[in-house]
Amino acid sequence: QVQLVESGGRLIQAGGSLRLSCAASGRTFSNYAMGWFRQAPGKEREFVAGISWSGGSTYYADAVKGRFTISRDNAKNTVYLQMNSLKPEDTAVYYCAVAKSRMVMTPRVMADFGSWGQGTQVTVSS
Numbered sequence: 142q143v144q145l146v147e148s149g150g151r152l153i154q155a156g157g158s159l160r161l162s163c164a165a166s167g168r169t170f171s172n173y174a175m176g177w178f179r180q181a182p183g184k185e186r187e188f189v190a191g192i193s194w195s196g197g198s199t200y201y202a203d204a205v206k207g208r209f210t211i212s213r214d215n216a217k218n219t220v221y222l223q224m225n226s227l228k229p230e231d232t233a234v235y236y237c238a239v240a241k242s243r244m245v246m247t248p249r250v251m252a253d254f255g256s257w258g259q260g261t262q263v264t265v266s267s
Contacts, residue, residue, distance in 0.1 A: 143168035143239050143256045150261030155229055157265075161222040163237030163258055171195075171215035174240040174248050177222045179233035180260075186236070188249050190222060198247055205231075227265045234260040 149161040161177070176191040190201045190211035199211050210223040220237055240248045241255030248254055 143170070143173075145237050145239065145256060145258035147235065147237050147258040147261040150235060150263040152264045152266060153227060155227060155265055155267050157227050158223070158225045159227065159263060161224065161235055161237075161261060161263070163220045163222075165218045165220070165239065168239070170218040170239075172243050174246060175211075175213060175220045176238050176240075176248055176254060177211060177220075178236045178238060178251070179231075179263075180236070181230075181233040184233075186251065188251075189235070191248055192220065193246055194243070200247060200249070224263070227263075229265045229267045232263060232265050234262050236260045 143165055144167045146164045174193050177189040178186050179189050180186040188202050192199045192211045192213055196213050208226045213220040236257050238254035238257045245253045
């Protein structure tokens, strides 16, 4: 079992930048792909970005491509989401998640993930 704790969310003006962090414990973090999702009020949770266990492969939802960057530091058991050029429509609770299996190399859908953090609120004002 792995525990995930997100941090870094806050209120920010449109056009600004934020970096979210997700600290993992309880499992060999470096063996698993990781991902970020978000959920806005009244909407379903959606995929934002993913990263392979080594960090060699990253992939993004079209809505954030070119603005967000996912990265990981396996020595610190932490995955990051750098968010630039933020828009009001990026407002959501952001969740990190770990792949349910080492065999899931580039997870993208919720069913590919086994553990979730509690989320961190990002609010982008216009």
